Amino acid sequence: MTPIVKITTTPSEKKEDENISNQQGLDHKSKVHFKNQDEPTSKKMDSPSRVALPGFKGQLARQRHQQTTTPSFNFPLAGSPQIASGSRGRAKVSLKPKHSAMDWEHLKNSNSSNTKLRANMDPSSFPLRITKDELSKHNKLDDFWVCIDRKVYDLTSYLDFHPGGVEILKAVAGKDGTALFNKYHRWVSAERILDGCMLGFLV
Secondary structure, three states: OOOOOOOOOOHHHHHHHHHHHHHHHHHHHHHHHHHHHHOOHHHHOOOHHHOOOOHHHHHHHHHHHHHHHOOOOOOOOOOOOOOOOOOOOOOOOOOOOOOOHHHHHHHHOOOOOOOOOOOOOOHHHOOEEEOHHHHHOOEEOOEEEEEEOOEEEEOOOOHHHOOOOOHHHHHHOOOEOHHHHHHHHOOOOHHHHOHHHEEEEEO
């Protein structure tokens, strides 16, 4: 039977072993440090947006990075066509209840027999060929025609839905309103908004 030998170390020997272990750890860290210095800069300094972080924390990190790197802009931008010309612009107008843009779309798409957007025009005669003289005859609030981009619209039913109010439209009753339309909101599609009111073309 092999005898069991118990090895004991003195305090001085323990301290010497600890010093050797610490020195080995420092040597390892130094090697890693110099190895990292030899690596290309592009590998060491990845953009925060390209660092793959797991789960929810990674998503938050990407959002914070985008918030700090994405430039902020004021809307509308300076010189934008969405800024009304003139230093004072237009005064805000309060519309009647149930006269929003969505209410107007609902009215256009309604099949109600009371909805008359085209001045009782015979559908078979559409589109009409309208002269300037004929256009000028329809210049009252209950008979309101306007030409925009060579297309003539009956705006009688639309007046109370106009975001800018009725007063500003009175200036183009029975006339060509293209210049006024482009002055305030040339980015808007009149064809889409007023398609149900179109009568024909100015000749």
